[in-house]
Amino acid sequence: MKLVIEKDLKAMSENAMYILLGAMLQDKRVNISLTSGRTPRMLYKMMIPLIKDQEKFKDIEYYLFDENPYIGEKYGTNWAEMKEMFFEPAHISKEHIHRISLDNWQDYDWQIRQAGGIDVMVLGLGHDGHFCGNCPRCTQFDSYTYCMEYKDKLAVNPTYGERPRQPYTITMGAKSLMRVKHLVMIVDGQEKAEIFKRFIEEPISQEVPATILKLHPNFTVICDEAAASLLSKNKDLRL
Structure with missing residues:
Protein backbone atom coordinates (compact mmCIF):
# COMPACT_ATOMS: atom_id res chain seq x y z
CA MET A 1 0.00 0.00 0.00
CA LYS A 2 1.25 3.45 -0.92
CA LEU A 3 0.09 6.26 1.37
CA VAL A 4 0.13 9.79 -0.04
CA ILE A 5 -0.65 12.67 2.35
CA GLU A 6 -1.46 15.97 0.65
CA LYS A 7 -2.02 19.39 2.16
CA ASP A 8 -5.71 19.70 1.39
CA LEU A 9 -8.65 18.39 -0.65
CA LYS A 10 -7.58 20.27 -3.77
CA ALA A 11 -4.10 18.75 -3.76
CA MET A 12 -5.34 15.22 -3.11
CA SER A 13 -8.00 15.57 -5.82
CA GLU A 14 -5.34 16.64 -8.32
CA ASN A 15 -3.25 13.60 -7.39
CA ALA A 16 -6.19 11.24 -7.95
CA MET A 17 -7.05 12.99 -11.21
CA TYR A 18 -3.55 12.44 -12.62
CA ILE A 19 -3.83 8.72 -11.85
CA LEU A 20 -7.20 8.52 -13.60
CA LEU A 21 -6.13 10.51 -16.66
CA GLY A 22 -2.99 8.41 -17.01
CA ALA A 23 -5.06 5.24 -17.02
CA MET A 24 -7.60 6.72 -19.43
CA LEU A 25 -4.90 7.55 -22.00
CA GLN A 26 -3.78 3.94 -22.43
CA ASP A 27 -3.86 2.60 -25.99
CA LYS A 28 -6.51 -0.05 -25.30
CA ARG A 29 -10.03 -0.38 -23.97
CA VAL A 30 -10.03 1.28 -20.55
CA ASN A 31 -12.52 0.38 -17.83
CA ILE A 32 -12.77 2.54 -14.74
CA SER A 33 -14.98 2.61 -11.66
CA LEU A 34 -15.80 5.78 -9.74
CA THR A 35 -17.38 6.51 -6.38
CA SER A 36 -20.22 8.79 -5.41
CA GLY A 37 -20.26 10.74 -2.14
CA ARG A 38 -18.91 14.05 -0.87
CA THR A 39 -15.16 13.53 -1.19
CA PRO A 40 -14.87 13.07 -4.99
CA ARG A 41 -16.88 16.16 -5.95
CA MET A 42 -13.80 18.35 -6.36
CA LEU A 43 -12.03 15.58 -8.29
CA TYR A 44 -14.91 15.42 -10.77
CA LYS A 45 -15.15 19.20 -10.98
CA MET A 46 -11.49 19.23 -12.06
CA MET A 47 -11.84 16.35 -14.50
CA ILE A 48 -15.02 17.36 -16.32
CA PRO A 49 -13.59 20.25 -18.41
CA LEU A 50 -10.59 18.10 -19.37
CA ILE A 51 -12.54 15.09 -20.65
CA LYS A 52 -15.87 16.51 -21.80
CA ASP A 53 -16.35 16.10 -25.56
CA GLN A 54 -12.73 15.01 -25.97
CA GLU A 55 -12.26 12.42 -28.72
CA LYS A 56 -9.43 10.66 -26.87
CA PHE A 57 -11.73 9.88 -23.93
CA LYS A 58 -14.95 9.04 -25.77
CA ASN A 78 -25.70 5.76 -6.48
CA TRP A 79 -26.67 5.96 -10.15
CA ALA A 80 -28.65 9.16 -9.55
CA GLU A 81 -25.76 10.85 -7.75
CA MET A 82 -23.10 9.82 -10.26
CA LYS A 83 -25.30 10.97 -13.11
CA GLU A 84 -25.79 14.37 -11.47
CA MET A 85 -22.22 15.12 -10.46
CA PHE A 86 -20.17 13.47 -13.20
CA PHE A 87 -21.79 11.54 -16.06
CA GLU A 88 -24.18 14.23 -17.30
CA PRO A 89 -21.87 17.27 -16.97
CA ALA A 90 -19.01 15.26 -18.56
CA HIS A 91 -21.30 14.24 -21.45
CA ILE A 92 -20.72 10.53 -20.85
CA SER A 93 -22.98 8.46 -23.10
CA LYS A 94 -25.22 5.96 -21.32
CA GLU A 95 -23.87 3.29 -23.67
CA HIS A 96 -20.53 3.58 -21.87
CA ILE A 97 -21.96 3.32 -18.33
CA HIS A 98 -22.44 -0.12 -16.79
CA ARG A 99 -24.82 -0.17 -13.83
CA ILE A 100 -25.27 -2.91 -11.29
CA SER A 101 -28.82 -4.10 -10.61
CA LEU A 102 -30.99 -6.90 -9.25
CA ASP A 103 -31.11 -8.27 -12.80
CA ASN A 104 -27.39 -8.47 -13.55
CA TRP A 105 -25.40 -8.66 -10.29
CA GLN A 106 -24.81 -12.42 -10.56
CA ASP A 107 -23.08 -11.96 -13.92
CA TYR A 108 -21.42 -8.61 -13.20
CA ASP A 109 -17.95 -9.95 -12.37
CA TRP A 110 -17.98 -12.23 -15.40
CA GLN A 111 -18.99 -9.33 -17.65
CA ILE A 112 -16.12 -7.24 -16.29
CA ARG A 113 -13.61 -10.06 -16.80
CA GLN A 114 -14.82 -10.52 -20.38
CA ALA A 115 -14.25 -6.77 -20.91
CA GLY A 116 -10.64 -6.99 -19.72
CA GLY A 117 -11.10 -6.11 -16.05
CA ILE A 118 -11.23 -2.73 -14.34
CA ASP A 119 -8.06 -0.71 -14.83
CA VAL A 120 -8.54 1.74 -11.98
CA MET A 121 -11.17 2.18 -9.28
CA VAL A 122 -11.58 5.26 -7.11
CA LEU A 123 -13.37 4.64 -3.84
CA GLY A 124 -13.84 6.32 -0.49
CA LEU A 125 -13.65 5.27 3.14
CA GLY A 126 -16.97 5.22 4.95
CA HIS A 127 -17.45 6.92 8.30
CA ASP A 128 -17.50 3.48 9.96
CA GLY A 129 -14.82 1.87 7.80
CA HIS A 130 -17.08 0.50 5.07
CA PHE A 131 -16.01 0.38 1.44
CA CYS A 132 -18.41 0.25 -1.53
CA GLY A 133 -21.49 -1.41 0.04
CA ASN A 134 -19.41 -3.59 2.40
CA CYS A 135 -20.34 -2.60 5.93
CA PRO A 136 -19.14 -3.59 9.41
CA ARG A 137 -20.07 -7.04 10.73
CA CYS A 138 -21.84 -8.10 7.52
CA THR A 139 -19.14 -7.89 4.87
CA GLN A 140 -18.49 -11.04 2.88
CA PHE A 141 -14.70 -10.99 2.59
CA ASP A 142 -14.73 -14.19 0.53
CA SER A 143 -17.27 -12.93 -2.00
CA TYR A 144 -17.34 -11.33 -5.40
CA LEU A 154 -29.42 -2.62 9.53
CA ALA A 155 -29.64 -5.38 12.16
CA VAL A 156 -25.90 -5.20 12.88
CA ASN A 157 -25.58 -1.46 12.21
CA PRO A 158 -28.49 0.08 14.15
CA THR A 159 -27.26 3.65 13.54
CA TYR A 160 -28.00 3.27 9.83
CA GLY A 161 -31.20 4.90 8.68
CA GLU A 162 -34.26 2.96 7.58
CA ARG A 163 -34.68 2.56 3.81
CA PRO A 164 -38.18 1.18 3.26
CA ARG A 165 -38.03 1.96 -0.46
CA GLN A 166 -34.60 0.33 -0.90
CA PRO A 167 -34.83 -3.19 0.53
CA TYR A 168 -31.68 -4.54 -1.15
CA THR A 169 -28.06 -3.51 -1.31
CA ILE A 170 -25.84 -4.83 -4.11
CA THR A 171 -22.09 -4.40 -4.06
CA MET A 172 -18.82 -5.64 -5.41
CA GLY A 173 -17.17 -7.70 -2.69
CA ALA A 174 -13.54 -7.89 -1.61
CA LYS A 175 -12.68 -10.51 -4.23
CA SER A 176 -14.05 -8.26 -6.98
CA LEU A 177 -11.83 -5.42 -5.83
CA MET A 178 -8.77 -7.66 -5.64
CA ARG A 179 -9.11 -8.10 -9.42
CA VAL A 180 -8.95 -4.35 -10.07
CA LYS A 181 -5.56 -3.41 -11.51
CA HIS A 182 -5.16 -0.24 -9.42
CA LEU A 183 -7.23 0.70 -6.37
CA VAL A 184 -7.21 4.36 -5.35
CA MET A 185 -8.81 5.39 -2.05
CA ILE A 186 -9.43 9.07 -1.32
CA LYS A 192 -12.55 10.92 8.97
CA SER A 205 -11.27 -7.14 10.73
CA GLN A 206 -15.01 -7.08 10.16
CA GLU A 207 -15.22 -4.05 12.44
CA VAL A 208 -13.37 -1.96 9.84
CA PRO A 209 -14.07 -3.80 6.57
CA ALA A 210 -11.83 -1.58 4.42
CA THR A 211 -8.80 -3.06 6.18
CA ILE A 212 -9.10 -6.05 3.83
CA LEU A 213 -8.06 -3.79 0.95
CA LYS A 214 -4.55 -3.53 2.40
CA LEU A 215 -3.97 -6.97 0.87
CA HIS A 216 -4.34 -5.53 -2.64
CA PRO A 217 -1.01 -5.54 -4.51
CA ASN A 218 -1.50 -2.10 -6.12
CA PHE A 219 -3.32 0.11 -3.64
CA THR A 220 -2.81 3.87 -3.42
CA VAL A 221 -4.37 5.77 -0.51
CA ILE A 222 -4.53 9.55 -0.91
CA CYS A 223 -5.61 11.70 2.03
CA ASP A 224 -5.32 15.26 3.25
CA GLU A 225 -3.47 16.38 6.36
CA ALA A 226 -6.71 16.63 8.36
CA ALA A 227 -7.63 12.99 7.75
CA ALA A 228 -4.06 11.92 8.60
CA SER A 229 -3.85 14.05 11.75
CA LEU A 230 -4.24 11.17 14.22
CA LEU A 231 -1.80 8.72 12.62
CA SER A 232 0.98 7.56 14.91
CA LYS A 233 3.99 9.74 14.13
CA ASN A 234 6.58 7.03 14.69
CA LYS A 235 4.69 4.16 13.07
CA ASP A 236 6.12 2.62 9.91
CA LEU A 237 3.27 3.09 7.41
CA ARG A 238 4.96 1.28 4.51
CA LEU A 239 2.42 -1.53 4.41
Missing part, protein backbone atom coordinates in the same frame (compact mmCIF):
# COMPACT_ATOMS: atom_id res chain seq x y z
CA ASP A 59 -14.54 5.25 -25.54
CA ILE A 60 -13.82 4.94 -21.82
CA GLU A 61 -16.13 2.43 -20.11
CA TYR A 62 -17.49 3.21 -16.62
CA TYR A 63 -18.63 0.61 -14.09
CA LEU A 64 -20.62 1.36 -10.93
CA PHE A 65 -19.61 -0.84 -8.01
CA ASP A 66 -22.68 -0.72 -5.76
CA GLU A 67 -26.34 0.22 -5.69
CA ASN A 68 -29.44 0.30 -3.48
CA PRO A 69 -32.26 0.01 -6.01
CA TYR A 70 -35.67 1.51 -5.29
CA ILE A 71 -38.73 -0.75 -5.24
CA GLY A 72 -40.10 -0.99 -8.75
CA GLU A 73 -36.94 0.47 -10.28
CA LYS A 74 -33.62 -1.04 -11.39
CA TYR A 75 -31.41 1.61 -9.87
CA GLY A 76 -31.12 3.85 -6.85
CA THR A 77 -29.18 6.67 -5.24
CA THR A 145 -20.37 -9.16 -6.21
CA TYR A 146 -23.25 -10.04 -3.89
CA CYS A 147 -26.76 -8.95 -2.93
CA MET A 148 -27.92 -8.52 0.66
CA GLU A 149 -31.22 -7.54 2.19
CA TYR A 150 -30.86 -4.10 3.71
CA LYS A 151 -32.61 -5.25 6.91
CA ASP A 152 -29.70 -7.64 7.56
CA LYS A 153 -27.23 -4.76 7.28
CA VAL A 187 -10.09 10.30 2.23
CA ASP A 188 -10.40 13.85 3.48
CA GLY A 189 -11.42 15.87 6.52
CA GLN A 190 -10.99 15.85 10.27
CA GLU A 191 -14.26 13.92 10.64
CA ALA A 193 -9.39 11.11 11.08
CA GLU A 194 -10.40 8.51 13.70
CA ILE A 195 -11.66 5.88 11.26
CA PHE A 196 -8.71 6.56 8.96
CA LYS A 197 -6.31 5.89 11.84
CA ARG A 198 -8.12 2.61 12.53
CA PHE A 199 -8.05 1.67 8.84
CA ILE A 200 -4.30 2.30 8.60
CA GLU A 201 -3.12 0.95 11.93
CA GLU A 202 -5.48 -1.90 12.86
CA PRO A 203 -5.31 -5.46 11.51
CA ILE A 204 -7.88 -6.78 9.06
